Amino acid sequence: MTLPAEFLQYPWRRHGMDHDRYPFSNLFERKPAAWPEGAKVALWVVPALEFFPLNPSGKPFKAPGSMVTPYPDFRHYTTRDYGNRVGIYRIFKVLDELKIPASVAFNSVVAERYPALLEEVTRRGWEVIAHGVDMDALHYGGLDEAEEAGQIETALATLRAASGQPVTGWLSPAKSESFVTPDLLAARGVEYVCDWVNDDMPYAMQTSSATLYSMPHSTELSDRQILIDYHFSEDEYVEQVQDAFDCLYAEAADHGGRVLCLPVIPYISGLPYRIRALRRALEYVLGHEGVWPATGRDILTEWQRSQG
């Protein structure tokens, strides 16, 4: 056997990254971030409101949370819808009681189907993040560029019109992108993207138009990863959030403000037996001096200000 010659050729073997989106940067050698009132950790809670079609194309893969059984999978369809009808209201209540503003990621289809949910977010003055059209409209390498641009425009236009907000944050469904997603987003007024889980802090990305910022939307500390993918208990979820917070809080003394991002899915964390775990995790964090609960937009603004 012989591999094609291409397999031993390395055209991007050079200093820095093997693409032009961003330069390499050691987190611990950067200019420290400064948060309002000298806060050490910004707490960024990001609920996601998602619509999973009953008849997904699964192209090019099924997003996590998508239908599982042969059609019609009412079981998973309604399980996901539970989050948008019931679970999210439990999460709203916890966040209200703890006075935590959220950045809520919306599939634009959810805003159209359930305008009451968007109203809950806008009336609180929370941030709306665009989360694509729905969980079966993925962005991926091989997707026609015009089609992808259309998906982005549909999502942004719908959410901007319905919320009255500029909607400058973006979370791709399943954090899946094509080679040009950041270019398409930046050209349409998106200022930050949540798909790149390579950092604990914001950083600047190059695009074909404006600078786009990557925000540290966590996968490792998401309720999906900890409770569903890893099968950990609710107590372990709380422990892992505590341990992460303790590490970031300690680092802030030497390295400047940090970000603790907690993505929450209402059909996961909004279950009756789980909602108290979310509350306990948040209460632990808020029990410390120097915690700043904030939206993604505010975190990015303050980060930019402190970077000069």
Added chain:
Amino acid sequence: MMRDPQLYEFWPYQGRPKITWPNGARIAFWVAPNIEYYEFDPPQNPSRKPWARPNPDVLHYAQRDYGNRVGHWRMMEAMDKYGVRGSISLSVALCQHHPEIIQACVERDWEFFSHGIYNTRYCYGMDEAQERAIIEDALKTVMDATGQRIAGWLAPALTHTERTFDLLAEYGIKYTCDLFQDDQPQPIHVQQGRLISMPYSLEVNDVIAYNSYLMSPRRYGDILKMQFDQLYEEGAESGTVMCIPLHAYLVGHPHRVGPFADALKYITSHEDVWVTTAQEIADYYYAHYYADTCTLLGMTPGEART
């Protein structure tokens, strides 16, 4: 294809000649950070896709990149704190991509061994010339960047051919981390030269513990201590080797680094622990136990090649 790779002799764990590590230590302890580069848009090996999703798999690419931007520095701080030098399983292209990381490791006198060019370039299907090319590339790249001659090998993404171990010995590689049959070093059959297997342990590898066995960060810290306790006890009879293989993109997260650091604290607080590197273990083993073990097992000891 072979039914039995015939890489080594069966050698029961009981009744072996006693190994004693330097200064009477009963356990040789080493830590193997895998410092890897996964490519954004790699070509696809016919036998294995580089990413679960179509290129660019932004989510999983970024997940790996976290190790180099963020996780590595936390992991290294924990190792510094407890006086543990790393023996790095290196995607050698990292010498070009991130010399900043290489330099920090050189300053700490860490060892570099080869983990292939990139962890998205697999050896399945390589002909002999191609496999020689990546070994020669690794030797030259690491020598140029660090002045070190690599002594060890862990195949990229654990992908091999039938001739991998013969080639490693021919190029003077002293040890391989690719074989998991033992908790002590052991001579490996090769056509020429000599080679030993170095205990590396997939079972306490963080990527296996977290992502295959679904262990929590705190449980991972616990199993490292339990692994140590048993090997430390057995080391009184004959010296054992414990390795912690790591990936900064996992262990370097804020919720994981604490329990790992706690395990290092526990292990290094014991007497008679030789906190060392893989090459130092290999050199000591060759100097004191290799020839006698070959004789005992009916193998012809190979000569060192340089």
